[in-house]
Amino acid sequence: MSDLIFVALSAFAIIGAVMMLVYKNPMYSALGLLVSILAVAGLFALLNATFLFMVQIIVYAGAIMTLIIFLLMFLNIKEDHLPKEPKKYMLIGLGAVIMIPFNVVILKAVSNLPYADMSIMGDTTFGDIKPIGMLLYNDWIVAFELISILLLVALVGSIVLAKRKKSNKENA
Numbered sequence: 605m606s607d608l609i610f611v612a613l614s615a616f617a618i619i620g621a622v623m624m625l626v627y628k629n630p631m632y633s634a635l636g637l638l639v640s641i642l643a644v645a646g647l648f649a650l651l652n653a654t655f656l657f658m659v660q661i662i663v664y665a666g667a668i669m670t671l672i673i674f675l676l677m678f679l680n681i682k683e684d685h686l687p688k689e690p691k692k693y694m695l696i697g698l699g700a701v702i703m704i705p706f707n708v709v710i711l712k713a714v715s716n717l718p719y720a721d722m723s724i725m726g727d728t729t730f731g732d733i734k735p736i737g738m739l740l741y742n743d744w745i746v747a748f749e750l751i752s753i754l755l756l757v758a759l760v761g762s763i764v765l766a767k768r769k770k771s772n773k774e775n776a
Contacts, residue, residue: 610650617643625696630681634672641665655733671759679766 616639623636645660740748 606650610647613643613646613650616640617647626693628683628686630676630686631673634669634676637672638665638669641669655736675762679762679769 620636620638620640620643623639624633625636627633627636641660641664645657645665648657648660
């Protein structure tokens with residue numbers, strides 16, 4: 605049964621990614637991204653990676669998707685505002701062909717996994733949140749803060765661009 609759920613969630617992740625690339629309407633593309641994010645969260649749940657599952661739901665499906673949809677609605681992007689992409693499907697196909705060698709390497713590595721030792725080596729804290737938090741806030745605090753500043757700058761920049769676009773329309 606878990607194999608069937610795995611295949612279904614994988615299919616949803618791929619379908620969501622294709623939706624994100626193919627649809628021209630930004631809201632439909634955001635919906636495709638949401639489907640893909642939720643499918644990946646389901647895959648984490650299947651792996652019993654509860655922390656990653658919750659982070660995927662709370663941070664990505666919750667906060668990041670809310671921010672993306674808010675910005676799309678705030679900027680009021682319409683299909684006719686977007687540039688024409690006459691070679692879009694050819695480029696998507698080319699990207700898929702370029703990814704074939706990488707996928708072959710990954711499939712060869714995964715095919716060797718049934719023979720690998722998958723036992724947990726006496727680590728009683730496996731899957732706990734405390735070691736992740738200690739590592740994040742002790743060893744990676746600078747990177748964590750830099751990423752938060754980067755996200756803040758991106759948010760402020762998009763609002764400034766939207767205000768400038770709105771004031772240009774009012775002056776015209």
